[in-house]
Amino acid sequence: MTLSTRTTEDFIGASRRIRQALWSGERLPEGALRAEIDASWRRSLGHGLSCWDEQAPASDSAADAERLLGSNRLLLDAATPQLDYLARQLGETGLIILGDSEARVLAIEGQTALLPGLGLHDLQVGSCWSEALRGTNALGTTLVEARPTLIDCGEHYLDRLSPFSCTSVPIRCPQGGVLGVLDLTRVGLMPQPQDNLATLLLAASQIESRLFAALYPEQLVVAFHCRRQYLDSPWQGLLALSLEGEVLAANDQACALLELPREALLGRRCAELLGGQGSQTLVRRLLQGAPLSVQTARGEFCCRTLQVPAAASAGLWQGMRPTPARADCLEALAGDDPRLARALRMARQGLAGGLPVLLLGETGTGKEVVAQALHQASARADKPFVAVNCAAIPEGLIESELFGYREGAFTGSRKGGMVGRLQQANGGTLFLDEIGDMPLTLQARLLRVLQERKVLPLGGGAEQDIDVAIICATHRDLRVQVQEKGFREDLYYRINGISLRLPALREREDLTALIERLLDKLGAPGVRLDADLQELFGHYDWPGNIRQLEMVLRAALAMREADESVLGLDHLSDSLLDELTASTRQASSIRENELKLIRDTLERQQGNVSAAAEALGISRATLYRKLKQLRG
DSSP states (O other): SSSSHHHHHHHHHHHHHHHHHTTOOOOTTSSSSSSHHHHHHHHHHTTTOOOOOOOOOOOOOHHHHHHHHHTTHHHOOOOOOHHHHHHHHTTSSSSSEEEEESSEEEEEEEEEGGGGTTTTOOOOOOBOOHHHOOSSOHHHHHHHHHOOOOEEEEOOGGGGGGEEEEEEEEETTTTSOOEEEEEEEEEESSSHHHHHHHHHHHHHHHHHHHHHHHSSSSSEEEEESSGGGTTTTTTEEEEOTTTTTEEEOHHHHHHHHTOOOHHTTTTHHHHHHHSOOOHHHHHHHHHOOOEEEEEETTEEEEEEEEEEHHHHHHTOOOOOOOOOSSSSHHHHHHHHHHHHHHHHHHHHHHTTTOOOOOOEOOOTSHHHHHHHHHHSTTTTSOOOOEETTTTTTTTTHHHHHHHEEOTTTSSSSSSTTTTTHHHTTTTTTEEETTTTOOOOHHHHHHOOOHHEEEEEBBOOOOEEEOOOOEEESSOOOOHHHHHHSSSSHHHHHHOEEEEEEEOOGOOOOHHHHHHHHHHHHTOOTTOEEEEHHHHHHHOOOOOOOEEEEHHHHHHHHHHHHHHHOEOOOOEEEEHHHHHHHHHTHHHHHHHHHHHHHOOOHHHTTOOOOOHHHHHHHHHHHHHHHHHHHHHO
């Protein structure tokens, strides 16, 4: 686990003498510390930290840690496979740590049982290891330097951390900002530091690729490099493309390979950058998924498709030309539900009249699908559709994501700055998903943008005019948030031009037609459900997620024989059948409780249906329908 004890202790002893000299205000001998360590120690001293402090800062509570993990779920999901891999490769001799953009610990793998004995009782999920709080350490110093960092034995600012050596690499978002840090910590000198660094860089590259795809789930994501063997490495370029071939995002490596700043890449057609017989032809080839080579003015590039958008894989992609304004995509979403069809028509007309649209509904009811359909049914269909998930992007990055920034606006900002999502959506549609999770400070800035239709990037400069249609979505009750001061009232009324509540799956009246469409999509257009299974599905209290219904149908289709065209109860696994029938067995008691709740609410509201519906958090139409069902 270490080199010789004597060698390690020599390093610790030498660094302790240097630490004492620095703390005493003495001038350090030339070359006593590496330049980056010297600079970090002096920053630590400037933060007022004592290098002899043995007392760890207070740890966050379990609730705070839970909130921290929730706000970094996107990063955690992308990093988990790599953390598992690193734990297998390096975990027997050290610790693998994932930190967020503020050096707060999100995960620890490896020799975690040894933490108390190593004196690292304050290294736990939720603890902050910023340089300002704990001095020179690989997690915090990597964020300050925004580059890979090695802190060897004796080089930590705090004397109590002297026995440890650490290597950390930053994890970057598609816009170049640092989202998190990946760290390897061990006791003693770091053997083969360059090998460990290469391993961490490769892991960070894999995480960044997953983050890139997760932040652009409905786009075509492509990796490329001038050397085929560099694909799937930290040096591959990444591009997010629309199905029309427009570049929507690019990572740092893509900018370097194409020798263009990010702002010069965004909005360009992929054929201009990667060659081919036109963007339509190139995208068709990329959608096929096979690796390909393209000839460009900068030489040959090898390309590999990392992600095909659901619209293309489901056969919904209709070609490479801009989609004309049309309403049939909305009609298809509404199915045979007349109330939903009417609501979608109103939303489309409101958006055409310049009104913002607010989509409400439980998680999984298809809010982004509806937003995209509204965009495609508008006169802006050939312009950008830019989606921002306010809950998925870390709080510290939302502002720069939305508004962009000028070069030098803050520490770690990339050269040339960054174009924000608002400007990317200029002329088209901006979709703000989970807007109820937007921080209050940003709500004020967004309100000003919506009022004045001007954007001021971080770092100042001239305001820029924008023309965007606004669609927002949330699963939260914004009226309650307004009352509790968690959401600005003026912003609520600004985004609530046309409000559309999407029904949960259990509330839809066109379940049979929806099942038929899903079976057709799953490649089984001639398959139907028998009466028993149809009745079971009709009585099941679906949680509101169409994807669950699709997965149930997938499972049933997998159990049928080649010549079977009817799905029944025998095509469901025992666990799935138990889950569906358990809900059915409770249906009568649930129905009685629901009817009692509705009656009590109507009585309290003196028979006022509108007031009762508002108190129950449902629409008047839904309340009438429930009364009809419950009394029927």
